[in-house]
Amino acid sequence: MRNIALIDVNNFYVSCERVFNPKLLNKPIVVLSNNDGCAVARSDEVKALGVAMGAPWFKLKDLAKQHNILAYSSNYALYADMSNRVMSILKHYSPDQEVYSIDESFLDLTAFKSKDLVAYGQQMRQRINQWTGLPVCVGIGSTKTLSKLANHCAKKRPDFNGVCNLNSMAPETINQMFTEIDVGEVWGVGRKLVLKLNALGINTVLDLKRANPERLRQQFSVVMEKTIRELNGIVCIELEEITPPKQQIMSSRSFGYSVTDYNSLAQSITLYMSRAAEKLRRQQSYAGSVYIFIRTSPFKENERFYSNGRTISMPSPTDDTRKLVNVALWGLKQIYVPNLGYAKAGVMLGELVAAQGIQTDLFSTQKNTPKSDRLMAMLDSINKKMGKESIKLASEGFSRPWKMKQGNKSPCYTTNWDDNIQALDLEQ
Amino acid sequence: MNNDIKTQSSRGGKRLNAGRKTGTGKFGEPTEVVRVPTSQKPIIVDFLAAYQHKQQLEEAIDISSLMLPALNHKTLNIPLFASKVPAGFPSPADDHVEKRLDPNEFLIDQADATFFVTIQGESMIDVGLMPGDKAVVDRSKMPSIGDIVLAVVDGDFTIKVLNRGKDGSPRLLPANASGKYQPIEIKENMTFEVWGVVTGSFRRFK
Numbered sequence: 001m002r003n004i005a006l007i008d009v010n011n012f013y014v015s016c017e018r019v020f021n022p023k024l025l026n027k028p029i030v031v032l033s034n035n036d037g038c039a040v041a042r043s044d045e046v047k048a049l050g051v052a053m054g055a056p057w058f059k060l061k062d063l064a065k066q067h068n069i070l071a072y073s074s075n076y077a078l079y080a081d082m083s084n085r086v087m088s089i090l091k092h093y094s095p096d097q098e099v100y101s102i103d104e105s106f107l108d109l110t111a112f113k114s115k116d117l118v119a120y121g122q123q124m125r126q127r128i129n130q131w132t133g134l135p136v137c138v139g140i141g142s143t144k145t146l147s148k149l150a151n152h153c154a155k156k157r158p159d160f161n162g163v164c165n166l167n168s169m170a171p172e173t174i175n176q177m178f179t180e181i182d183v184g185e186v187w188g189v190g191r192k193l194v195l196k197l198n199a200l201g202i203n204t205v206l207d208l209k210r211a212n213p214e215r216l217r218q219q220f221s222v223v224m225e226k227t228i229r230e231l232n233g234i235v236c237i238e239l240e241e242i243t244p245p246k247q248q249i250m251s252s253r254s255f256g257y258s259v260t261d262y263n264s265l266a267q268s269i270t271l272y273m274s275r276a277a278e279k280l281r282r283q284q285s286y287a288g289s290v291y292i293f294i295r296t297s298p299f300k301e302n303e304r305f306y307s308n309g310r311t312i313s314m315p316s317p318t319d320d321t322r323k324l325v326n327v328a329l330w331g332l333k334q335i336y337v338p339n340l341g342y343a344k345a346g347v348m349l350g351e352l353v354a355a356q357g358i359q360t361d362l363f364s365t366q367k368n369t370p371k372s373d374r375l376m377a378m379l380d381s382i383n384k385k386m387g388k389e390s391i392k393l394a395s396e397g398f399s400r401p402w403k404m405k406q407g408n409k410s411p412c413y414t415t416n417w418d419d420n421i422q423a424l425d426l427e428q
Numbered sequence: 429m430n431n432d433i434k435t436q437s438s439r440g441g442k443r444l445n446a447g448r449k450t451g452t453g454k455f456g457e458p459t460e461v462v463r464v465p466t467s468q469k470p471i472i473v474d475f476l477a478a479y480q481h482k483q484q485l486e487e488a489i490d491i492s493s494l495m496l497p498a499l500n501h502k503t504l505n506i507p508l509f510a511s512k513v514p515a516g517f518p519s520p521a522d523d524h525v526e527k528r529l530d531p532n533e534f535l536i537d538q539a540d541a542t543f544f545v546t547i548q549g550e551s552m553i554d555v556g557l558m559p560g561d562k563a564v565v566d567r568s569k570m571p572s573i574g575d576i577v578l579a580v581v582d583g584d585f586t587i588k589v590l591n592r593g594k595d596g597s598p599r600l601l602p603a604n605a606s607g608k609y610q611p612i613e614i615k616e617n618m619t620f621e622v623w624g625v626v627t628g629s630f631r632r633f634k
Contacts, residue, residue: 002478022621023583085540110478131541131567133623234471235478414543423563423578425549425602425609426586 002235003109003117003140003167006147007090007124009083010135010155012103013041016082017072019133020413020421029070032057035254036073036407056299073409081414085132093124098239106144108239121163140165144237145230148187149205153177178206188227193220205231249287251276252346258297259342265294266329271396272347273328277321280349281380286317288351290324292331297343308335317353320372321379324349325393454480535628541568543624545578545587552576552587554603561631563587565624576626581612582619587626588612 009015013031018024028045032038038054039046046069051060057071064071083102091097096108109117121138128136139151146166154164166174183202184194200219202208209231217225226236251272259265269292280287293309310331318324328347382391389396411419453459455476464472536542547561555576557563565578577590579600588600593613598620602609614620 021583022580022585022619022623025583088540131538133567235474417544417562420544420546420562421578421585422548423545423585423587425551426581426584426588426612427609 001142001167001233003112004142004144004147004239005094005107005109005117005121005138005140006100006144006151007086007105007107007128007136007138008151008155009086009103009128010137011041011043012083012134013072013074013079014043015134016075016079017410019082020078021410024070027070028067029072030057030060031072031074033074035256036071037254039071040074058299071408073407075410075412077412077415078410082132082134086128086134086136089128089131090124093120096239106147106239109140118163118165118168121165122161125162136162138163140167142167142233143230143235144239145187145227146233149178149181149185149231152181152185175206175209178209179204181205183208186227186231188223193224196220247350247352249276249279249349249352250346251279251348252293252344254344255342260339262332262336262338265336265342265345266332267396268345269328269332269347270325270393272345273325274321274392274396276347276349277319277324277376278380278383280352281319281376284355285352286319286355287314287324287349288317288353289313289349290327290331291348291350292328292335292346293348294332294335294342294345296340300341303341306337306340308337310334311350313351317351319355320376321393322372325395329395531630535564535630536566537627538566538568541624542566545585545626547587547629551602551604551609554605555589557587557603557626557629558631561629563626564628564630566627567624569625569627571622571625578623578626580619580621580623581614585623586612590622 014029017029017031024043026045027043028049029043030039030046030051031041033040036057038056039051039060040054042051042053049063049067049069051063051069060069063069079102086103087097087099087105090105090107094107094109094112098106100106109115109120112120117140121140124138125136128134137151137154139147139149139154140163141147141150150164150166154160154162157164181204182194183189183197183205184191186205186208189197189208197203197208200211202211208228211228213225213228216228229236253268253272255268259268273290277287289311291309291311293307295307296303296305298305312327312331314323314327379391383389413419413421532539543565545563545565547557547559547563549559557576563578569575571577571590573590573592575590576587577600578585578587579590580586581600586600589603591599591601591611593599597616598614600612600614602611
């Protein structure tokens with residue numbers, strides 16, 4: 001049997017804020033998404049008040065006043081550094097690691113058969129907590145899907161003390177536990193699937209575990225079949241130790257206020273495309289298609305909601321910021337409707353191919369010339385040396401009044417010399 | 429001549445020591461032929477692949493050394509060839525190439541547990557911590573009495589010498605002979621935590 005562990009930081013963004021601001025301990029706090037839109041992380045105190053994940057902040061303001069909920073803008077520089085520390089510590093607990101997200105990592109512990117894995121998990125918890133100040137939970141199961149569920153149990157049931165190893169538990173005990181967990185907690189089962197499964201009488205994790213995988217494959221997809229088999233301990237999803245290069249690159253933001261004029265939209269699209277193209281070159285890929293979208297706010301009740309996008313195929317794949325921006329702006333002209341208040345815009349690069357061995361179009365004049373390659377390489381290296389946006393396209397704009405709000409961002413304690421923790425004299 | 433070969437029949441059959449030696453296959457141990465139900469074959473094949481993977485893992489790494497991660501596991505970038513000499517006389521310095529001194533290496537033991545803190549105020553100037561200095565704080569070290577620590581008292585950060593009062597409760601001592609700063613006694617109604625141990629400091633003059 002495989003021993004696969006999932007280690008997950010509890011309320012990651014909130015916990016990061018608390019490490020550097022101990023006054024926030026035991027206080028209700030939320031961390032808001034880009035542009036201070038929605039609650040993307042909640043402390044236990046806020047969860048207890050019934051605030052849902054992704055709840056829009058403007059709807060929470062009354063509740064926040066009533067319970068003194070503190071809201072922080074997301075500080076991704078801080079979270080990324082703390083995440084790197086956690087992942088780097090975990091690396092020493094197994095040679096097989098998959099960093100699954102900013103706050104989750106799988107470890108293959110199959111080779112550690114003779115070890116008491118619960119004790120091993122407690123060692124990880126203790127070390128991560130001491131070294132970084134972050135609380136984590138550990139779930140162990142024979143498949144990735146089961147380890148995710150084990151992690152859920154470790155979080156929700158205090159008697160596990162943060163480490164749940166399904167592989168050391170009796171099947172009856174596990175099944176009993178699975179009758180008490182909603183099917184929506186299963187990895188890969190989203191809100192829409194839950195409704196469809198409920199209609200078939202599948203409500204709990206145990207219901208899904210006992211479902212017929214072939215029949216559900218026909219009704220859903222092969223992914224559903226894999227999920228059911230994984231719930232029954234058959235490995236269908238392997239650890240991905242090397243992350244494959246991204247197949248899509250996305251760059252989008254909400255605006256600080258609603259934007260009506262075409263020029264501001266064009267500036268923002270140019271800026272997002274420049275960011276995306278930079279990422280594209282960093283992973284040494286070319287993009288074959290460009291997707292651009294704009295939308296108004298879905299929350300404004302007395303205004304018309306408008307959302308539109310365009311996918312444009314490139315004549316031949318490229319990584320040249322100037323060509324990608326041209327195409328995106330052409331797309332923007334197609335979908336721009338005047339006199340609307342836009343809340344968000346973004347671009348996505350698709351059909352990515354490796355820069356080496358690229359197929360060039362025999363008749364195209366659009367292919368990357370050595371000159372363009374050199375220009376882009378120079379652009380990237382200057383921006384790396386002299387700081388972000390030292391050189392940019394003029395159409396990215398300079399004043400950017402539409403830039404996103406980050407009203408209450410904490411200092412970048414670990415990535416900026418001027419933002420370190422300040423140690424005071426302190427007198428009694 | 430060997431006895432075994434003398435007794436061997438001339439009509440074929442098993443020849444001693446012929447074929448692959450047992451235990452040299454992909455599993456590294458003797459194998460047997462077994463009949464399995466067709467429906468179970470993929471599962472058994474998967475199991476065997478996983479088993480083989482595990483055997484290889486155990487060979488490749490000393491598991492006991494992984495249980496307690498080494499305290500220091502930095503990769504050193506050792507330049508192998510400093511100068512390329514296709515032919516002719518090699519640089520006499522090639523044998524003496526060493527890694528250039530790195531202040532990170534001097535100041536930091538455990539990078540994943542190390543944080544920098546800016547000193548404010550003069551309560552610790554006698555141990556050389558001046559206002560504006562950066563202190564190196566290592567959370568992986570266990571604090572002992574007498575250590576310089578970054579402590580959290582009622583939610584505020586302060587750097588002091590860790591000490592113990594007569595009743596055994598923690599006490600934080602300043603390091604400033606002027607007498608301007610008093611020791612901080614931690615009472616029961618206060619929250620107190622040692623956030624990390626101060627292992628060094630640095631400062632720029634220009």
